[in-house]
Amino acid sequence: MNWINNVVRPKIQRVFTKKSTTPDNLWHKCPSCGEMIFHRDLDAAMRVCPNCDHHMRLGTKERFASLFDNDEYQTISIDAVALDPLKFRDQKKYPDRLKEARAKTGREDAVTVAHGPLDGVETVIAVEDFSFMGGSLGMAAGEAIIRGAETALEKKLPYILLTAAGGARMQEGILSLMQMPRTTVALQLLREAGLPFIVVLTDPTTGGVLASYAMLGDVHIAEPKALIGFSGRRVIEQTIREKLPEDFQSAEFQFDHGMVDMIVHRHKLKDTLARLIRLMTHRPRSARQQNANVPMAVATQRAP
Incomplete structure (x- = not known):
């Protein structure tokens, strides 16, 4: 028996059951x-x-705000793709999962692309958001990455990609895997045009994303302690029948084994990217960098 509901008088009940107006977050x-x-x-x-x-983990809006000057940027529209080409259904219909993810994040899909000034240099930046279905690579995400590369080619701009993904999107089957060679071709065109492509690996970057565009940058930067790997730790241990190191697949482990060029603290990421794109595009240091006496040479290093 609920004593408050069944015994206490109604006026007194309101004292006990009054909901708090203080947010819980x-x-x-x-x-x-x-x-x-x-x-x-x-x-x-x-x-x-x-x-x-x-x-x-940091959301798309916060990523853009931390990199673009004065939070000034323009998002790039992406062509629509087939909503549910395989009519996939597990516990829920795939369109229902997409609807929930869009309502939760306010984004159409996992990857958002924008262009704007980064330390005064017009730059194309794509952000993969893990909160949208684990940042999984599907047709829309692949289309966004390709559109970012096309925009960089059209405007002759450097291209920066921040990855965060659990792999390919199983609800799209082979169509999601096809995005791996499609994005590879687009990024190869950037390389042939001599335009910088920088990848920032954030937690986590795994699966087909790591096996394709996440490892095709001219420079690979990782955030401290980020999980970076293809298969899960348990799967690998069961396959090779060996115990893996404790820091296996961490950003620090990948740096020590040559998979990552540098590990950069999030608070220093914008300055590092600014130095890199100015160095790679043969631009002089900005006034802000000169005032701060920031050297142009970028050493491969771990974050403190």
Whole structure:
């Protein structure tokens, strides 16, 4: 028996059952150290834990705001693709899953492309959002990456891609896997045109994404402690029948084995990208870099 509902008088019930008007998401717990962080402090730190420096996942809007000057950019429209070419259904219909992901993120698909100034240099930037169906590579995501490469070719601009994906989208079957060679061809055209293509590997970057465009950059940057690998740890251990190192598939492990050129803290990412694109496009240092006495040479290094 519910004592409040069945015994206490109605006027008194309202005292017990009155709902709190305080939002329940004002504090966030760091998944690494357990520190409780006020939401405004976490946003100001670009979702980097001030206690242990753990890099939490960042959304598309926040990524663009952290890279484009004064948050000024224009998104690039992407051609529509077939909604459900295979009529796929598991526990839910594929169109229903897409509808839920679009409502949750406010985005049409996992990859969004925009162009605008990065430290005064017009740049095309594509962001893969893990919150949209695990950042999975499907036809729309492949089309977005290709459209970004085409825009960079048309405008003669550098192209930066920030990856975060669990792999190919199983609901699109072979059509999702076809995006791997399609994006490879588009990026090869960039290379032939002598335009920079820089990849920033964020947590996590796995599967078919890592096996295609995520490893085709002129420079590969990773965020600290990001998971970077093709297959899952357990699958590999069961296949080779060996115990893998504790830091296996971490950004630091990939750096030590030559798969990543540098590991850069999120707070230093914009400055690093600005130096790289100015170096690769033979542009002089910006006034901001000169005032800060930032060297043009970029050394391969780990983040502190």
